[in-house]
Amino acid sequence: MTIRSTSRALRHALTGEAGLTLYEVLVAILVLAVGLMGVYASLGTSNGAIAAGERQAAMAQVGQQTLQSVELLPYASIANSSEPVQTSTTDATNPTYYLTSCGSSSCSYYWSLNRSGTAEQIAYDSTNGKVAPGPTTVVVPDPNATTCASTNTSKCRIVLSVYTFVTNVTSAEDSACSTTSCYKRVTVAVKNAGKGPPYNPVYVSSFVDPKGGGSSNPLTSSSTQCLDGTTTVVCTH
Amino acid sequence: MHALASRLSRRLRGGESGFIMIVAVLVLAILLITITAVTLAAKNNTATAYHTESANQALAAADAGAQAALFRLNNAPTSSGASSGSGTLGNGATYSYTVSTLSSQSSACTGLWINTSGINQDCITSTGTANGVSQTVEDRIAGYAPANLFPINGLYSNFGISACSLVIGGSSTPTDIGSNGSISLCNSLTMTGNMKYYLGSGASAPYCWNNTCAQNNGCSGTCVMAQQTSAIAAGALSATVWTNAYTTGTANDSNSLINWGGVAQPTSSDDWMVGNSGNNNDTIQLPGGVYFFCGITLASNDQIQYEIEAGDTSPVQIYIGSTSGPGSDCSSAGSTAINNSGPLTIGCTSTSSGCSPVEPSDDIQIYVYGNPTGCTATSTSSCPGITSTNTFTANADIYAPFSAITGQNGWTLTGAITAGYVSSTNTMTINFPATGGMPASSNSTTFYPSAHGVCQNNYASAGC
Numbered sequence: 001m002t003i004r005s006t007s008r009a010l011r012h013a014l015t016g017e018a019g020l021t022l023y024e025v026l027v028a029i030l031v032l033a034v035g036l037m038g039v040y041a042s043l044g045t046s047n048g049a050i051a052a053g054e055r056q057a058a059m060a061q062v063g064q065q066t067l068q069s070v071e072l073l074p075y076a077s078i079a080n081s082s083e084p085v086q087t088s089t090t091d092a093t094n095p096t097y098y099l100t101s102c103g104s105s106s107c108s109y110y111w112s113l114n115r116s117g118t119a120e121q122i123a124y125d126s127t128n129g130k131v132a133p134g135p136t137t138v139v140v141p142d143p144n145a146t147t148c149a150s151t152n153t154s155k156c157r158i159v160l161s162v163y164t165f166v167t168n169v170t171s172a173e174d175s176a177c178s179t180t181s182c183y184k185r186v187t188v189a190v191k192n193a194g195k196g197p198p199y200n201p202v203y204v205s206s207f208v209d210p211k212g213g214g215s216s217n218p219l220t221s222s223s224t225q226c227l228d229g230t231t232t233v234v235c236t237h
Numbered sequence: 238m239h240a241l242a243s244r245l246s247r248r249l250r251g252g253e254s255g256f257i258m259i260v261a262v263l264v265l266a267i268l269l270i271t272i273t274a275v276t277l278a279a280k281n282n283t284a285t286a287y288h289t290e291s292a293n294q295a296l297a298a299a300d301a302g303a304q305a306a307l308f309r310l311n312n313a314p315t316s317s318g319a320s321s322g323s324g325t326l327g328n329g330a331t332y333s334y335t336v337s338t339l340s341s342q343s344s345a346c347t348g349l350w351i352n353t354s355g356i357n358q359d360c361i362t363s364t365g366t367a368n369g370v371s372q373t374v375e376d377r378i379a380g381y382a383p384a385n386l387f388p389i390n391g392l393y394s395n396f397g398i399s400a401c402s403l404v405i406g407g408s409s410t411p412t413d414i415g416s417n418g419s420i421s422l423c424n425s426l427t428m429t430g431n432m433k434y435y436l437g438s439g440a441s442a443p444y445c446w447n448n449t450c451a452q453n454n455g456c457s458g459t460c461v462m463a464q465q466t467s468a469i470a471a472g473a474l475s476a477t478v479w480t481n482a483y484t485t486g487t488a489n490d491s492n493s494l495i496n497w498g499g500v501a502q503p504t505s506s507d508d509w510m511v512g513n514s515g516n517n518n519d520t521i522q523l524p525g526g527v528y529f530f531c532g533i534t535l536a537s538n539d540q541i542q543y544e545i546e547a548g549d550t551s552p553v554q555i556y557i558g559s560t561s562g563p564g565s566d567c568s569s570a571g572s573t574a575i576n577n578s579g580p581l582t583i584g585c586t587s588t589s590s591g592c593s594p595v596e597p598s599d600d601i602q603i604y605v606y607g608n609p610t611g612c613t614a615t616s617t618s619s620c621p622g623i624t625s626t627n628t629f630t631a632n633a634d635i636y637a638p639f640s641a642i643t644g645q646n647g648w649t650l651t652g653a654i655t656a657g658y659v660s661s662t663n664t665m666t667i668n669f670p671a672t673g674g675m676p677a678s679s680n681s682t683t684f685y686p687s688a689h690g691v692c693q694n695n696y697a698s699a700g701c
Contacts, residue, residue: 032261056287071300110327174308206301223467
């Protein structure tokens with residue numbers, strides 16, 4: 001009964017004169033259209049937020065990786081291999097905005113990201129320095145793109161510009177550093193060079209001490225022994 | 238089911254308006270739920286990204302605190318910052334650290350207990366915070382007493398010693414010689430003391446001379462071939478010594494052969510220099526103090542002496558840089574640290590030489606920067622050092638680990654030597670004095686990192 005009667009009723013409803021009115025259909029279409037537009041807008045916003053979050057995470061990851069790669073260098077090599085170039089004096093979202101006096105062999109960096117604060121001199125060593133000041137381009141390809149490269153970023157999912165500034169710390173707390181450099185500050189700034197947010201760079205910063213590693217550390221010698229419980233093992237630095 | 242079908246059937250049969258609206262609203266409700274879920278996911282994704290960024294910044298700040306603590310321990314061990322401190326980084330992240338002493342293997346800290354006697358073990362615990370996210374790291378560090386600048390009671394050479402006859406030690410003072418390279422003699426050996434050498438991997442022989450020690454009739458007293466289990470190590474001067482040396486002044490005296498850069502002009506001319514180094518048979522007398530030069534060129538039979546005056550308790554310390562030195566402005570001078578065209582005398586060796594009394598050797602100390610990267614073998618050309626074209630006599634301590642000290646004729650030294658390479662074409666006589674002869678190192682304990690760990694929430698360590 002049920003199937004047959006329902007089918008009959010539906011046929012009647014669709015073909016009978018007592019069916020849907022044009023008014024009902026138009027209103028329903030209008031409601032659906034408005035709703036779908038809202039859905040579309042929300043999807044766009046959500047998609048943008050997801051993409052921005054993805055870029056933000058990538059910026060944080062690239063910043064940390066870059067900092068760690070610098071920290072692994074021998075201390076003498078932790079210096080900018082060339083003098084940084086200031087490309088903006090007005091845009092605070094440009095990491096080079098905080099540089100000053102570059103091009104005159106006294107390039108300095110406002111490490112506190114405050115141009116009225118204290119600037120530290122860039123550790124620049126064209127002979128031993130291994131740290132490029134940047135910007136260097138880091139890209140994340142789109143899964144379907146085959147032409148993404150740092151030299152051709154049009155098909156890339158994420159495009160980042162990485163700046164790395166090495167400065168000689170001149171801290172009031174460390175009187176021995178007041179006139180000469182003692183330890184170094186490494187500041188990595190990662191800026192989204194693609195479309196959309198985030199617009200502010202991610203800054204990751206740390207210090208490197210001259211005794212932080214290297215061949216002069218006696219603990220790197222295989223003759224230095226450590227105790228693992230009661231077992232004597234070679235200390236691994 | 239039957240009732241629902243009946244209601245739907247009635248509704249359809251009745252042709253009531255509003256049915257399509259119900260469907261539309263239902264569709265919109267489903268879409269709204271879906272988009273809400275997507276929006277929440279996007280929000281969480283963004284929050285996670287920012288948290289990751291803050292965590293990375295906090296971890297870097299924690300590392301920065303550990304590095305600052307290590308620096309302060311090594312450079313300002315008596316300051317308050319050597320035990321605890323805090324600071325701010327440019328991106329808003331902050332750090333704070335504490336340093337605790339590890340007394341035994343059971344003391345909690347990352348890494349393993351270092352089984353070496355005579356070292357201090359400390360633990361740096363540093364916490365970084367960025368945007369409310371904190372990360373903590375621990376560094377185990379070990380403090381080593383500095384290696385002595387003069388590791389041998391007598392003559393030590395990094396790369397080798399070459400002479401003809403070697404007379405080491407007087408009748409009462411044992412004197413040692415040692416090298417990480419070959420010790421090559423063409424004739425006799427006379428010594429009271431020890432000969433120490435390190436046989437590096439692949440070396441065929443650590444020493445050679447025509448007559449072996451046991452067969453050499455000249456070998457008397459203690460003649461011990463004491464092979465070292467590890468390379469002999471000489472301490473290093475702080476780099477700041479050399480950096481500061483050439484930035485404090487550029488004054489030159491009238492004699493262009495000597496760059497007196499950095500030396501304040503004494504008020505009395507006889508305190509400054511007696512005689513003229515451009516002439517033969519001159520004597521340069523220096524009062525106690527610190528002097529920086531790029532190089533000293535002397536004429537034949539010139540002498541460098543200390544002039545200790547009443548109330549003057551400071552030794553003469555002469556630092557000679559080179560073009561290889563950090564911050565050096567030795568652009569042209571300094572190919573040879575000290576060079577003379579005839580017999581050279583440093584210090585005063587006897588009252589007959591014009592000094593009374595004869596001062597101990599460590600009253601005149603000469604430190605030569607040399608060429609740390611180029612002076613790596615038994616070479617004189619790549620190791621700017623001290624060269625005499627005739628005899629070389631000294632009553633002084635000479636620290637020149639990357640320099641060659643050469644005498645075209647015989648050597649007579651009273652004091653201690655650390656050199657890169659040593660050669661004499663004749664007899665070399667070394668006496669380690671009963672007094673002096675070993676300036677104390679000015680360096681304090683040096684801390685090095687042993688292990689580094691990031692504290693996890695479930696890491697049961699005292700510091701974490």
